[in-house]
Amino acid sequence: MKETKIILSEKEMPKQWYNITADMPNMPKPPLHPGTRQPVGPDDLSAIFPMALIEQEVSQQRWIDIPEDVLEIYSLWRPSPLYRAHRLEKALGTPARIYYKYEGVSPAGSHKPNTSIPQAFYNKKAGIKRIATETGAGQWGSSMALAGNLFGMDVTVYMVRVSYDQKPYRRITMETWGATVHPSPSKVTQTGTKALEADPDNPGSLGLAISEAVEDAATHDDTNYSLGSVLNHVCHHQTVIGLEAKKQFEIAGDYPDIIIGCCGGGSNLAGVSFPFLQDKINGKDLRVIAAEPASCPTLTKGEFRYDFGDVAGLTPFLMMYTLGHDFIPPGIHAGGLRYHADAPLVCQLYKDGLIEAQAYHQMSVFEAAMQFARTEAIIPAPETAHAIRGAIDEALKCKEEGKEKTILFNLSGHGYLDLQAYSDYMEGKLSDYEYPEEKIREALSKLPVL
């Protein structure tokens, strides 16, 4: 019988995270303080992050030990399986071999707990009692709620008001794990109170929710802030995905020619690809593709320059491909991919030609999601479906060219809490959005020149 799942034992779980800055041909430019416009130092960050994470943020040490307590919690769902997509390959009639790493097996249903768990751990160790964070549709908030629960910490989540009202299931998930969830804008913070005074029906935005969470953390000594993507330490934590995949490919006697990850802030793409990119930097022939939405085309249409990490302009300036921090992308269902920029590490690697990018329209993404659900059976998150579109397109190219390539994509999460999106697709209510060139130009024109 041909093998479908390649499974590692818990003993084979990676004991260290990989830090790609040790091997990058060019280091990303440093984050700049929004006031002084000088590189930020550890002291600038210590009001909202624990020192261990700040050290990882600036570290150039190739390997970072994963603490024993983190490994123990990882073992609740890790190592995650690597699947060979036999049924999808057959449906496509492709000579390509398609593999996917399934991160939907985590309790929160995505890759995000790979970083929320260590983030909670380091904060707890630093004496922090509570984490304040924001969430859009709820993927990050639920991953942080899970981590807080497992380490006995309080978690306060500011959830964008429209999602709070329209998508109750992730809120209920967070509450089940003991988190306190406020619709944002809330009356808990000054930022939220002001926004509500101006407009009591304010639907909220991710930028506003970030501002509330940062204010909460900065004004309480026992509270820190936590971010689910973009930062270097988040990318390092996610490399457990690619490190496991490497061992699984060894067992399969194969090696990927093409690696694809969907790209919102860049963390799951970083996670699946960075350990393989180490080989590419050392001469291996291999392509890495970031799959992004055509309606929020950060890498393919953005500019490489300093911009704020958040919509409100509270964070340091980061060197990224950006559409402008106040660009508001159209309301596609892949909410996790609507970030205006990408992780500085991913951006630098893209700039240096080590990563490629491809933008996909919503309808073709859902077509791919449906084909995947009807062959491989897992219903993927709409975000993940961008990577699936990419994998299917590459597999069809192999068919045309008669080439037997090995394709790996990261199945970053399942879509069982996103079924409304599937319903809308099946009822013909979804459409493609034009590439919002005018709005992007407008948002970029407002950026400071640094």
Ligand SMILES: *Cc1c(COP(=O)(O)O)cnc(C)c1O
């Ligand atoms: C949050 C999320 C993403 C996007 O974030 P990245 O940092 O780009 O990985 C992708 N897929 C799923 C399932 C998510 O929850």
